[in-house]
Amino acid sequence: MFLELINLTKLFDKDNGIEDVSLSIKEGEFITILGPSGCGKTTTLNLIGGFLKADSGEIMLEGQSILDLPPEKRPLSTVFQSYALFPHMNLIENVSYGIRFSRNERKKKAMEIAKEYIEIVGLSGYEKSKVGNLSGGQQQRVALARAMATNPKLLLLDEPLSNLDANLRVKMRNELKELQRRLNITMIFVTHDQEEALSLSDRTVVMNRGHVVQVDTPENIYFSPINEYTGSFIGKSNIIEDNRGEKTLIRPEDINMSLNSDGEYRITARIFMGQYTEYIVKNGDVSLNITLMGKENTVYNIGDSVDIEILYKVPI
Amino acid sequence: MTSNTVIKSKERVKNTLSLDYIIDKAILWTVIVSLLTFILYPIIRVISTSFYNKGVFTLDNYVVLFNARNIKLIKNSVFVVSLSSLLGTIISLSIALFAFVGKMKKKKGIYKSMLFTMVSPPFVSSLALITLFGRRGFITSNLLGLSVNPYGWPGIVLLQALGKVPLGVIMLITAINAIDQRQILASRDLGATSFKTLKNILLPGILPTILSVLFLSFTMNLADFGTPIIIGGKFKMLATEIYMTIFSSSNLGKAAAMNVLLIPPAVLAFLFYKKSMDNISNKSEGLKTLGNQSYGFDVPLPLKFFLGIVTVSFFIISILKYGTIFLTAISINPSGKIMFTLEHIKKVKMAYVPVIIRSINFAIIAGVVSSVVGILLSYYTHRRKIAGMKYVEFVSALPYIIPGIFFGLGYIVAFKSRPLLLTGTTAIVVLNITFRHISVANKAANAAFTTIDTRLEDASRDLGASHFKSIINIVFPILKPIFLTSFINTFSANMTTVGAIIFLVSPRNVVASIVMFKEIINGGYGQASVMAGILILITVGINLVAVKLLDKEEI
Numbered sequence: 001m002f003l004e005l006i007n008l009t010k011l012f013d014k015d016n017g018i019e020d021v022s023l024s025i026k027e028g029e030f031i032t033i034l035g036p037s038g039c040g041k042t043t044t045l046n047l048i049g050g051f052l053k054a055d056s057g058e059i060m061l062e063g064q065s066i067l068d069l070p071p072e073k074r075p076l077s078t079v080f081q082s083y084a085l086f087p088h089m090n091l092i093e094n095v096s097y098g099i100r101f102s103r104n105e106r107k108k109k110a111m112e113i114a115k116e117y118i119e120i121v122g123l124s125g126y127e128k129s130k131v132g133n134l135s136g137g138q139q140q141r142v143a144l145a146r147a148m149a150t151n152p153k154l155l156l157l158d159e160p161l162s163n164l165d166a167n168l169r170v171k172m173r174n175e176l177k178e179l180q181r182r183l184n185i186t187m188i189f190v191t192h193d194q195e196e197a198l199s200l201s202d203r204t205v206v207m208n209r210g211h212v213v214q215v216d217t218p219e220n221i222y223f224s225p226i227n228e229y230t231g232s233f234i235g236k237s238n239i240i241e242d243n244r245g246e247k248t249l250i251r252p253e254d255i256n257m258s259l260n261s262d263g264e265y266r267i268t269a270r271i272f273m274g275q276y277t278e279y280i281v282k283n284g285d286v287s288l289n290i291t292l293m294g295k296e297n298t299v300y301n302i303g304d305s306v307d308i309e310i311l312y313k314v315p316i
Numbered sequence: 317m318t319s320n321t322v323i324k325s326k327e328r329v330k331n332t333l334s335l336d337y338i339i340d341k342a343i344l345w346t347v348i349v350s351l352l353t354f355i356l357y358p359i360i361r362v363i364s365t366s367f368y369n370k371g372v373f374t375l376d377n378y379v380v381l382f383n384a385r386n387i388k389l390i391k392n393s394v395f396v397v398s399l400s401s402l403l404g405t406i407i408s409l410s411i412a413l414f415a416f417v418g419k420m421k422k423k424k425g426i427y428k429s430m431l432f433t434m435v436s437p438p439f440v441s442s443l444a445l446i447t448l449f450g451r452r453g454f455i456t457s458n459l460l461g462l463s464v465n466p467y468g469w470p471g472i473v474l475l476q477a478l479g480k481v482p483l484g485v486i487m488l489i490t491a492i493n494a495i496d497q498r499q500i501l502a503s504r505d506l507g508a509t510s511f512k513t514l515k516n517i518l519l520p521g522i523l524p525t526i527l528s529v530l531f532l533s534f535t536m537n538l539a540d541f542g543t544p545i546i547i548g549g550k551f552k553m554l555a556t557e558i559y560m561t562i563f564s565s566s567n568l569g570k571a572a573a574m575n576v577l578l579i580p581p582a583v584l585a586f587l588f589y590k591k592s593m594d595n596i597s598n599k600s601e602g603l604k605t606l607g608n609q610s611y612g613f614d615v616p617l618p619l620k621f622f623l624g625i626v627t628v629s630f631f632i633i634s635i636l637k638y639g640t641i642f643l644t645a646i647s648i649n650p651s652g653k654i655m656f657t658l659e660h661i662k663k664v665k666m667a668y669v670p671v672i673i674r675s676i677n678f679a680i681i682a683g684v685v686s687s688v689v690g691i692l693l694s695y696y697t698h699r700r701k702i703a704g705m706k707y708v709e710f711v712s713a714l715p716y717i718i719p720g721i722f723f724g725l726g727y728i729v730a731f732k733s734r735p736l737l738l739t740g741t742t743a744i745v746v747l748n749i750t751f752r753h754i755s756v757a758n759k760a761a762n763a764a765f766t767t768i769d770t771r772l773e774d775a776s777r778d779l780g781a782s783h784f785k786s787i788i789n790i791v792f793p794i795l796k797p798i799f800l801t802s803f804i805n806t807f808s809a810n811m812t813t814v815g816a817i818i819f820l821v822s823p824r825n826v827v828a829s830i831v832m833f834k835e836i837i838n839g840g841y842g843q844a845s846v847m848a849g850i851l852i853l854i855t856v857g858i859n860l861v862a863v864k865l866l867d868k869e870e871i
Contacts (some may be wrong), residue, residue: 051774071777084775088793097789102780150779 001060002027002186003048003154008057010047011210017181018043018210022059025188030180032189034197035207036233041190042081045156048188050074061153072101074153077147081162085131086300092118092127098150108193117145120179133207137168139150144176148185161196173200198222206230224250224314231316238288239316251315252289255310257281257300263307270302281306336782343784347692348708353736354751357713358726359718365570365729386557390577393538393554401533407477407626408529414623415485416492417615419568426627427489433634434482435808435828435859437851439836439844441475442546444640447841451703452649454640467549473544481630483571485708491592491818492518493526510614531585539578539719542814546836554578558721562819568729575722583599586717608712638852645845660842664850668831668843672850675828678742679810682750683803689750690757690802691795695787698765699773712754720815723752728819742825745817749810757802764798789865797866804862808855823828 003025011017018040025031033041046052050071059067066074077098085094095271096114105113118124121141126134131142140160147155159170160176177200180187191197197204197214198218206213206221206229215224225231228239231249238250257265257279265288269280277298279290288308300306366377380386415426448455449466457468495518503513519526541555548556554574561571614620645661647654693712698706715723727748729736739742772794776786792799814829821830828847835844 049774049778051778070782071774072780072782078775078778080771080775082769082771084769084771086772086776086790086794088796097776097781098779099781101785146779 001025001035002029002062003188004058004060006049006058006060006274008044008047008059009055010043010052011055015209018047018207021207022211023205023212023215025186028184029081029190030061030177030187030200030202031205032191032201032203033205033207034191034194034234036192038209039207040210041192042158043208043210045078045158045188045190048154049076049078049156075152076104076156077150077152078156078158079143079147079160080098081159083143083160083163085139085142085146086151087132089131090127091129091131091134094131094142095146095149098146102150111123114145114149117149117271120148120183121145137163137172140164140172144179148183155185155187157187159191160189161191162193169196176200190308198234204235206290209231222251223312225316228316236289240286240288248313250288250310250313252278252291253293254310255288255290256311257290257292257297257306258309259300259304260307261305265306265308267300267302267304270300272298281308306315334782336488339571340783340787342395343692344696344702345785347689347696348705350689351693351708351712351751351754352745355714355754358723358730359714361730362572362575362722362726363607365569366576369569377569378571381573383575386574386691387553389554389557392469393642394550396472396544396553397476397534397537400537401480401530403473404477404480404533404537405526405530407630408481408624409526410623411481411485411630412488413615414620414627415489416518417620417623423489427486429631430482430489432856434486435812435855437812437832437848437855439542439546439814440641440848441478441637442543443644443836443841443844443848444637445471445475446645446836447640447649447845448636449503453645454649454654458649458654463551467547469548469551471545472551472553475547476533476537476540478630478633479540479543480529483671484529484533487525487529487592488522491522493593494580495521507793511616511619514615516595521778524588525596528588531581531588535578535582535585535719538581539721539815541721542833543573555721555790556704558725559818562725562728563692568725571725572729574718575725578719578722582717582719637657641845641848642846643758644841645849648842651665658769660846664843664846668828671826671831672828672847672854674825675811676854678746678749678827679807682746682753682810683807685803686806687757687799690759691761691792691799692787693754694758694761694765694851698762699770700783701792709758712758715816716755717751720752720813724748724816727816740822740824744820745825745827748817748820749806749813752813752816753806753809756805757798760798760802761795764795768794800862801868803861807858811851811855 001024003023004022005023006023009017009019011019016038021040021044023031033044035041043052047054050066050069050073054067057067058065061075080294088096089097090109095117096107096110099110100107103110103113115124115127118127121144122139123138123145127136131139134142140163143160157176161172164172173196179185189196189200198221201218203215204218204221205215208229214221214230214276216224221230222235226236228247228249231237231239236252238252238255240248240250242248253276265281265283267279268282268287269278271278273291276291276293277300279292279300281288281290290308337358358454367375370375410780411430412621445466447453451465453466471751499517499521500513503517506512508516539555541553541559542555543561544553545550554577558574560572561567561574616622643654646658646661647656649655690712693705693709696702697709727744728739730736731744738747772790773783773786776790779782781789814827817827818830818833821827828851832844832847832851835841835847
């Protein structure tokens with residue numbers, strides 16, 4: 001295994017921190033750690049980066065323990081949520097910083113290497129710009145270039161896209177994925193945004209309250225969630241309990257609906273979202289969320305009686 | 317943003333042993349040891365000196381303190397200082413309110429001129445008072461033909477009151493600015509007149525600051541020996557007695573005990589000051605949302621008139637003061653007739669040029685060292701969050717709480733024997749002014765650090781730089797403006813300080829402010845005025861240069 005976390009524990013207090021986190025990552029993999037605020041995802045990243053000291057457990061990189069190494073000695077780099085760009089340096093000085101200290105290159109050589117990375121992230125021509133004058137997306141790219149320029153074995157990204165607006169976030173997401181594919185860098189990407197997790201990663205680690213809940217491919221996590229938490233945290237879901245107490249998860253988009261005046265279900269709410277239309281239908285105690293795509297599916301009204309057809313369901 | 321994004325130091329991974337690691341730890345321990353040695357130790361020595369006589373614990377020094385003669389001194393001090401502090405606070409409040417009811421431009425003008433007068437050398441007012449209203453004063457003798465005796469307690473009250481006005485006004489204007497302006501708008505909106513708003517919203521809002529100004533003035537005036545010596549005549553106070561005791565009888569135990577008496581009001585002043593500062597930083601949130609927009613706030617005409625009179629009078633007095641200094645520097649007034657002369661300037665040039673250069677050198681060295689130490693202290697305390705550093709930081713603030721004369725005496729008793737024998741050396745003077753002002757850079761750096769991303773140093777280390785290299789490459793460059801401002805402030809203070817170092821200088825390393833003080837005592841008003849002028853030029857000049865540099869920094 002390339003990177004292994006073994007029973008990693010770091011508790012700030014009883015309910016705060018991570019406990020017994022174990023994880024194996026292959027070289028070149030794109031891993032996302034997904035979870036709500038306070039689930040321990042950033043703590044995990046800080047432990048790998050060396051900014052926190054673990055209470056117990058082990059971190060192995062290529063078979064060697066890096067647990068006792070300070071951050072400057074660990075062969076990995078971080079893209080911080082705030083970017084943490086050095087405000088008193090221009091773009092190229094920021095990017096060359098790690099090349100000078102981590103790769104021990106002289107300033108002149110470091111500048112040359114930095115230029116290559118600035119080109120990779122598409123910021124050529126901005127070398128002398130003050131980082132404060134760059135846009136959010138550009139700053140994000142600087143942070144990425146700066147982290148990659150140290151030639152890290154592992155790149156850690158701490159919610160790097162959370163400070164960007166929605167459109168830019170999607171664009172940067174695609175660029176990041178493309179970059180990872182091209183350079184084949186192992187990445188651990190922390191996020192609370194499920195779309196990011198699903199679209200970017202080879203495998204996703206779902207965390208909750210300091211514990212790893214599920215590690216799997218995005219498809220498996222979405223379609224075969226291991227428990228109710230994963231099922232409801234990722235995507236929208238209908239969870240139906242039968243009289244034997246067994247639960248079934250049905251995604252709102254996996255239900256079809258058709259008008260039938262004798263149908264068992266009645267539409268009680270209709271929410272038009274543009275891309276899709278969300279309906280809530282009820283049959284006695286059973287209430288289901290249904291999302292339907294396209295203009296043709298906007299025609300149903302509150303009060304209509306309908307039939308439903310479940311296309312896919314999974315027991316949890 | 318998770319709650320555990322901020323990382324405490326003890327949680328961090330320990331560094332492995334390397335040269336940079338050792339340098340980092342060496343810097344940390346240098347900061348700690350120097351602060352304990354040059355601040356805490358002298359203070360403790362003053363207190364212990366007051367309780368020990370030849371190695372035996374005794375309360376003699378305190379018993380003597382309360383004999384009839386000293387009780388009289390204490391009564392004099394409390395009487396004069398209460399009056400002067402109260403008067404000074406009222407004047408400060410009037411000027412600050414006058415600035416508040418006015419337009420933005422006027423407010424800024426008043427604020428800036430207060431900043432200017434605050435760096436003025438000591439005793440300039442005393443000097444002006446004597447030369448204007450003294451036995452041979454320009455006004456009393458030349459204009460009115462009177463022979464007035466200006467010496468006595470009223471003069472002390474007036475000068476002490478006026479002397480603390482610039483600081484008071486600055487503190488009060490800052491506090492008023494920090495009040496959420498929406499509170500005032502809301503009060504008006506709910507039907508209160510502007511006078512009622514002033515009474516019910518504004519004044520209660522700045523009460524901690526008013527008290528802070530009052531007690532700060534009280535502490536500083538209580539410890540002020542210069543003004544009573546120059547202008548008090550036969551009127552003696554506690555501070556003059558301390559000064560005389562240290563100089564003449566060298567009964568340091570008694571002097572120490574008297575100094576300890578100054579502590580309770582000083583602590584009280586500090587507590588109010590702290591409360592006022594907390595208040596201001598809590599309130600400044602609202603300021604951001606509305607900014608400093610002017611929106612006509614007016615008070616009844618008679619009150620406005622009163623505030624205006626006070627403000628204008630203060631400015632006239634200030635102009636008169638500096639004008640007098642200028643006139644005195646280039647004239648003699650032998651027989652009721654002013655004659656212009658370059659005599660004083662020549663004398664100063666002959667006798668005191670090395671002193672002035674020495675003053676500048678001392679002030680530069682102390683300014684640089686105290687700014688660097690103050691910033692490092694802030695870094696280790698608030699960025700690295702090293703356990704126990706909070707206490708060290710508190711120690712660094714002590715010289716601000718205790719009077720200068722106390723800190724000066726501390727150096728006498730602490731460094732008079734081996735292995736810390738420093739008496740009479742240049743080092744003792746420079747060390748004293750250096751460690752007196754650590755707080756300036758420390759406070760400024762603390763404020764700056766709260767606005768700087770906590771993860772910058774993490775990023776630097778992540779990119780391969782050690783703690784030490786991060787300090788050099790990240791922390792100091794980012795705090796360059798802080799360094800510059802605190803250097804200017806400490807430099808100005810160092811150039812004009814008297815209280816703490818008057819007992820430490822020997823003829824070999826005497827500085828300009830002390831020379832000026834001695835000239836005034838000996839009646840050398842002309843030379844003293846020239847010195848005052850030079851000190852003003854130097855401090856104002858260096859402030860202007862700094863402002864220019866800071867402006868450039870911001871672009």
